[in-house]
Amino acid sequence: MDFTLKIWRQANAKAKGKFETYKITGISPDCSFLEMLDILNEQLINDNIAHPVVFDNDCREGICGMCGLYINGRPHGPDDGVTTCQLHMRKFHDGETITIEPWRAKAFPVIKDLVVDRSAFDKIIQEGGYISATTGGVPDANAIPIPKPKADEAMDAASCIGCGACVAACKNASAMLFVGAKVSQFALLPQGQPEAKRRVVRMIKKMDELGFGNCTNTYACEAECPKSIKKTNIARMNREFICSKTSYTDK
Amino acid sequence: MKLIKLASISKKLCMGALGAFLLIFLPFHMGMNLCILRDDGGEWYRNVCHFMGTNYIVKVFEVVLLACVLFHIVLGIILAIENKMSRPVGYAVANKSKTHQGSKFMIWTGGILLVFLVIHFVDFYFAKTGLVTGKYVVKTEKVEKAFQEKAMKMQQGQLKEADLKELQAQYMAIQSLSGEKVAKNGKYFINLTKEELQQTCGKDFKDYEPDFYNMAKEKFHNNLFVVIYLLAFIALGIHLYHGVGSVFQTYGLNIEKYAKTIDILAVIYAIVIPLGFAIVPLKVLLTAM
Structure with missing residues (x-):
């Protein structure tokens, strides 16, 4: 599966952030959303394109509460009752543009990229x-x-x-x-x-x-x-x- | 930063209580309006208006109601601003979460209702308080009594020449009222303009009431006016649907056992009340066509 990713990039809490667009190809439908971001980061590092995208994650089995991305207008993405780490790419269409934003709230300031202070x-x-x-x-x-x-x-x-x-x-x-x-x-x-x-x-x-x-x-x-x-x-x-x-x- | 230093839930409880009072008020207003549908030349409706305009308990509730409306609006606006401030940087992609219908638009449907309320007040309520002139209704016997009192004074020689002329003019004015200016049962002079009122009853006469029946008939002959009212009632329906369910949730009465019942109740209320209100302008418009 191929995707166009629009990801919020922000160097630190005070910096002005903006969306960056990345293309990613050959993703397995069984790949989890965070694994897809891992693959993206690997490419960004290996091809020396940009700093890796920073996002919160820990257990990756939906019980720690660390991960959390606002994906295409929904927290934790298009699936119901799962965390971002348990969301799989088969929930998206091939060739879809996916917009990824951090949680937005006055009480949750952005620390870096997609990581917020909770x-x-x-x-x-x-x-x-x-x-x-x-x-x-x-x-x-x-x-x-x-x-x-x-x-x-x-x-x-x-x-x-x-x-x-x-x-x-x-x-x-x-x-x-x-x-x-x-x-x-x-x-x-x-x-x-x-x-x-x-x-x-x-x-x-x-x-x-x-x-x-x-x-x-x-x-x-x-x-x-x-x-x-x-x-x-x-x-x-x-x-x-x-x-x-x-x-x-x-x- | 919070605009009011009150716990968020306390504000919610206030909003709910004010809204609940308004929810109770609406059926009364609707019931009163529906009297207009009776084909009796507005007699029932006139009696209800007379009761609502003169009863002291109603007058007390009128003040309470106006205060409720005012606080509901002010608190609603304050809460909306506070809530906007809770997310200074918004999302690029608008939220697609499944939400309770209507809840996202409370401030907007509320805004439409506020505009409607201003129009409604200018057209009807302010006539009662005397801020704008409308049409008036007086009891024929009261007019005659006032006239006779003056005539008595004249006979006793207490009136001057100028007053005599006025009295004559008044007599002529009363005689000239006929047809549409007299109620079916003959007990009222209706649909009087301010001028006609002063001519027939004299300038000091206080015993008149606004003729809401004929004012409503006149207003609702205007298509645009009816459309504005109907749009407002749609907004009211959306506002009520969320409002009714919300009151239960806010006061912690939303246990799962009753969730379905409350939702059905909210739907029924949100359809019946606006529909009841909408019947009156629609009927007046349709009978005119």
């Missing part, structure tokens, strides 16, 4: 996306009985890998699906209860501070999430927020 998500997690751990031995898995459906629901929320596709897809660059999932995974379980009210208020406060937009219930986040996190998590977060705001004072 530490804003870490800052939100630091505000309460955890359970204050007790020291000591590992408790038994069934020490606190939890009904299976509840556990499943919490697990679904916890499957968020923090890739940022929700923010990238949202017309308002809102992080509600991410925060909704992180709030939900604890709100659904007894272990999360003692800190639940503080958690939701603080995480949302941080999210707003960092410059993420407001939610307009557009649900592009849900459509693009590689882990199929549901919008009901946002509704749950709203519930938790109302409950917290009306019954809790953050000291």
Whole structure:
């Protein structure tokens, strides 16, 4: 398969970026999107054309949340429920022009080429996306009985890998699906209860501070999430927020 | 940077609450409008307008409603600006994600509705507040009573020569009202211009109301006017479809069990309400043709 690639090139955070066009030929349909970029980079280096294209990636099996490219108008490209690394070139037409952009959001500044700084998500997690751990031995898995459906629901929320596709897809660059999932995974379980009210208020406060937009219930986040996190998590977060705001004072 | 220092979800909740109030208001307005369809020379409609214009509870709600509309618009614009600021550098390829229909255009359908609201207010609402002149309706018995009071004064010799002439002119004016200026049941003088109103009732007469029935008939004979209204109702439908579902999601009531029901409810609401509004100008236009 042959492709024309329009890729965003930006030397550093402050430099002015622009699109560069590269032709690539003889790509196998079973090649993954990142492997295709690897082949491109090899050519760029070997033929001494340009610096290799920088993009985030790590596990390449869709569980680490590092990769994330905005491909032809969709985060993680044209396939549903997969990360960029699990996207295959057979999802494109032969001879197609593929435009590759970094996530665009005020809270996700570009570091270089297609790599953005997603530490804003870490800052939100630091505000309460955890359970204050007790020291000591590992408790038994069934020490606190939890009904299976509840556990499943919490697990679904916890499957968020923090890739940022929700923010990238949202017309308002809102992080509600991410925060909704992180709030939900604890709100659904007894272990999360003692800190639940503080958690939701603080995480949302941080999210707003960092410059993420407001939610307009557009649900592009849900459509693009590689882990199929549901919008009901946002509704749950709203519930938790109302409950917290009306019954809790953050000291 | 945020324009309002309020949690994003709080703003969302405010927007939802204001919108929800407007959602409840619309069926009332629609129901009132539909009275115009009854072939009784506008009697029902006139009674409803009289109630809406004079009842004190309605008047309180009128203020609340206007405040809601205003805050809904202002907050909507602020949120749209904030959201635009959250992505200073846009994408080269427009987003192709599957989204909830209408949600991307809320600010635009809202903008169309704002323009419509200005037109609608100038044409109808401002006539009530006296900012613009429209057509007026008065009860015949009230006009006669006012006339008789003046006549009594004249008999007692309290009026001057000039007033006498005015009284004569008033008598002539009342006599000359006929046909389309008198309601079917004969209890009202209708479709009066400001001039006619002053001639028949005198300058100090306050007991008149805007004749919305005849104003609507007159306005909706204009094709362009009807087209503007119909376009606004389409925008309203799109706005409502997203709005209804959004209220449930925003208030955290969107559990999966009811997701389908809520979506169907939103579709029904977004079709029935604009359709109900659209019937009135369409009927007036079609009966005129």
